[in-house]
Amino acid sequence: MKTQVLPRALRSSVGRYVVAVVAAAIALSSQAVAQKAGIIASANPSAVTTAPGGSMRTATVGADVVMREKLETKGEGTLQVALLDQSMFNLGSNSSVVIDEFVYNPSAGAGKLSATMTKGVMRFVGGQVSHTDGATIKTPTATIGIRGGVVTFAYDPKGNLLVVLHYGSAALNGISGTHAMLTRPGFGIIVGTNGVLGEAFLVPDSLIQQWVNKIETKLGQNGGVATPPTDAQGGRHGIGDPKLPDVALPATTFFSIVGRGDNLANGLAGSKQLNSIPPLANVVPPVQQVVRPVPNCVTSCSVLSTKP
Amino acid sequence: MPRRDELTTTGSRYLSAATAGAAVLLGAFAATQAVAQEPSLPAAYNHTLAHPTDYDFAFALAHRASDANDPELAINVLERMVAYNPKLNRAKYEAGVAYFRLGSYEMAVQYFQQVLADPAADADLRSRADAYLSAAQRQRLQSRWSVYAQTGVRYQSNAGSVPDGGNILVQGTPFAVTGTSANKGAWSAFGLLSVGHDYDFQNQRGDVFETRFTGFASEHFKLNAYNIGFAELSLGPKLGLDIAGMPGASIKPYVVGGAASVGNSYYTSDVGAGVVAHLPVSQTVSIDPGFDWRRADVHLLANAPSTLLATGNYYTTGASVSWQLASNIVLQVGGSYHQGVGQRIWDRFDGATAETSLKIDFAPPIDSIPRRWSIAPFVKYSTYNFSNPNPFVDPLNARHDRFYAVGGTLDAAITANFGIGIGVQYAKTASNISNYKVKDVSVSVGPTFRY
Numbered sequence: 001m002k003t004q005v006l007p008r009a010l011r012s013s014v015g016r017y018v019v020a021v022v023a024a025a026i027a028l029s030s031q032a033v034a035q036k037a038g039i040i041a042s043a044n045p046s047a048v049t050t051a052p053g054g055s056m057r058t059a060t061v062g063a064d065v066v067m068r069e070k071l072e073t074k075g076e077g078t079l080q081v082a083l084l085d086q087s088m089f090n091l092g093s094n095s096s097v098v099i100d101e102f103v104y105n106p107s108a109g110a111g112k113l114s115a116t117m118t119k120g121v122m123r124f125v126g127g128q129v130s131h132t133d134g135a136t137i138k139t140p141t142a143t144i145g146i147r148g149g150v151v152t153f154a155y156d157p158k159g160n161l162l163v164v165l166h167y168g169s170a171a172l173n174g175i176s177g178t179h180a181m182l183t184r185p186g187f188g189i190i191v192g193t194n195g196v197l198g199e200a201f202l203v204p205d206s207l208i209q210q211w212v213n214k215i216e217t218k219l220g221q222n223g224g225v226a227t228p229p230t231d232a233q234g235g236r237h238g239i240g241d242p243k244l245p246d247v248a249l250p251a252t253t254f255f256s257i258v259g260r261g262d263n264l265a266n267g268l269a270g271s272k273q274l275n276s277i278p279p280l281a282n283v284v285p286p287v288q289q290v291v292r293p294v295p296n297c298v299t300s301c302s303v304l305s306t307k308p
Numbered sequence: 309m310p311r312r313d314e315l316t317t318t319g320s321r322y323l324s325a326a327t328a329g330a331a332v333l334l335g336a337f338a339a340t341q342a343v344a345q346e347p348s349l350p351a352a353y354n355h356t357l358a359h360p361t362d363y364d365f366a367f368a369l370a371h372r373a374s375d376a377n378d379p380e381l382a383i384n385v386l387e388r389m390v391a392y393n394p395k396l397n398r399a400k401y402e403a404g405v406a407y408f409r410l411g412s413y414e415m416a417v418q419y420f421q422q423v424l425a426d427p428a429a430d431a432d433l434r435s436r437a438d439a440y441l442s443a444a445q446r447q448r449l450q451s452r453w454s455v456y457a458q459t460g461v462r463y464q465s466n467a468g469s470v471p472d473g474g475n476i477l478v479q480g481t482p483f484a485v486t487g488t489s490a491n492k493g494a495w496s497a498f499g500l501l502s503v504g505h506d507y508d509f510q511n512q513r514g515d516v517f518e519t520r521f522t523g524f525a526s527e528h529f530k531l532n533a534y535n536i537g538f539a540e541l542s543l544g545p546k547l548g549l550d551i552a553g554m555p556g557a558s559i560k561p562y563v564v565g566g567a568a569s570v571g572n573s574y575y576t577s578d579v580g581a582g583v584v585a586h587l588p589v590s591q592t593v594s595i596d597p598g599f600d601w602r603r604a605d606v607h608l609l610a611n612a613p614s615t616l617l618a619t620g621n622y623y624t625t626g627a628s629v630s631w632q633l634a635s636n637i638v639l640q641v642g643g644s645y646h647q648g649v650g651q652r653i654w655d656r657f658d659g660a661t662a663e664t665s666l667k668i669d670f671a672p673p674i675d676s677i678p679r680r681w682s683i684a685p686f687v688k689y690s691t692y693n694f695s696n697p698n699p700f701v702d703p704l705n706a707r708h709d710r711f712y713a714v715g716g717t718l719d720a721a722i723t724a725n726f727g728i729g730i731g732v733q734y735a736k737t738a739s740n741i742s743n744y745k746v747k748d749v750s751v752s753v754g755p756t757f758r759y
Contacts, residue, residue, distance in 0.1 A: 106350060147553075166412040182512070185411050234399050243436055244678060254500070254717055255717075258733075259713075261536040264538065265536055
């Protein structure tokens, strides 16, 4: 009997372990699916989100955003999603983005971030992940890798995608097999509907203004909060106080220039000193040929100002 | 002997000074403690995620992020605030400043224009936004001019460069300097002009053709023989370098030429060339190594027995490091090796220079002034070691000099274009030969213009 009981107990135990392991795996899997990536920072109607396996819900400020969540705006809707690593997605009207993957290790300041954008306009502001391992934005026609960075993505009505760099760098890989880099702020590249990349060009202010308008909260909207902040609040914390940096010559450059003038004068000073010595006429050549050097450079020798 | 009440008064002064000093130290310590108690930027950011409507905390974080040279974090927070209230002109302005600091002038322009378009924005904020907008728009132009000019008066305690001991050596024999040459202190009027032009090729690498002009003239009120004038022009393309992880890196070859007059007579001319690189190794640190060669031809006093301004070739190689310690503080440290190869063997020398300066921007006391003021202390040390004795001065000993300078400038803008500049410098040369031991204190003050 014992020999039968033990195997039965064993089988029972194994069964319990299997059930526990499967349950844990499912739980872990569910946790992975529901891993928090950030929050809804602001939302203007109509902005909706759809978590994986969930139903569409109206975006509300402070609500969690998880991996593989779909973010959508319609009409005058705008949406901001602030991620845990300090990245931010700013979606303009009629836009759609899915956060495919977000892994962030705060202690290392590193991780992985990828998202897919299929329509509309979006400005991505980089955080810790894009500064270390880089972030990836996928579109149907190209994949864009971002280092550091602030980048705007905008579809035109024909389905062409314009990628504009504001800071950092962006590597574009079109599905046509073409590649390009954006390294200078204000430059953009058009990705055709066939995935062919155009030449980089300086994007006109008027175009940028259009996208900024689409992304921003309109007058009369409040981003989804009941009581919005005021200018006075910002002012109390020094917001709006910074002034244009001074553009004076560096001190070393100023004195390098002035000192160069002094050097020139010193040559003459030496002659005058020698002129004042009566016996000198008998021991040295004409006094105007005697110049007393001074220890300074002949040119503007300040090493902090050698750049002409 | 001092009386008892005098001692008491003196003691009180020391006590007051000590108390004041202790108060300052305690204040500084308290401020340090306060800073230490603030949460880290990531922790503060997490707080804004947990409490998105804690606006005071968010604004404080944006301010800290700006101060800590993290414009992206400031943008993250400020754009959230603007999304809640599109009439937040201060937040828009601050976001524009953050983009400006990132070099994203196209985005900065958008925010500054929005502030200026709102009639509700207060006059001081509009003034600041206008100053920034002009600067940002200029960066977007293909042809860009910049001008810095200063004029004023200057006092030198030793304009005649009289040696410390009042003696000079001539063929190894000491002579006393007498007469008008010993008249040390002197005033002069001066003018300084620095003009730059950038032609932006508007390509992805950021190639720019740079033209730089520097001119200086001084007119003494009494010592007219020491009137000085010189001008220098340099030209060269600044070419973007494609170095991974180093956006903004560049290299610039250039040619340079100039001429100078002294005592209203043509004195010297020089031509040369060089190359300088700009390597931003991080968001806050850049290194600028360079090499410079000049060929100088001395026309007046061409047969002078000894001078650093002798006809010959001059070489300088070195590097400077610029470190943005905070949004308003830049530390510069530089070192170089220089060599002069004059035609005569006693005109040949080599040596080194080390210098450092700190530029601190700060808010002016009047809100309506749209630019920050700056104070920039510096120290400099150079050595000059001549390879051979000069028979006209000291036939037995080759000259070895050590040059020290310490000083600083204050630049106080009054409007976006006009201001006041003050410069103070103490310079001393120590030498093994009495002719070259000199000290000089100079103070200059006058109006400035910048565009």
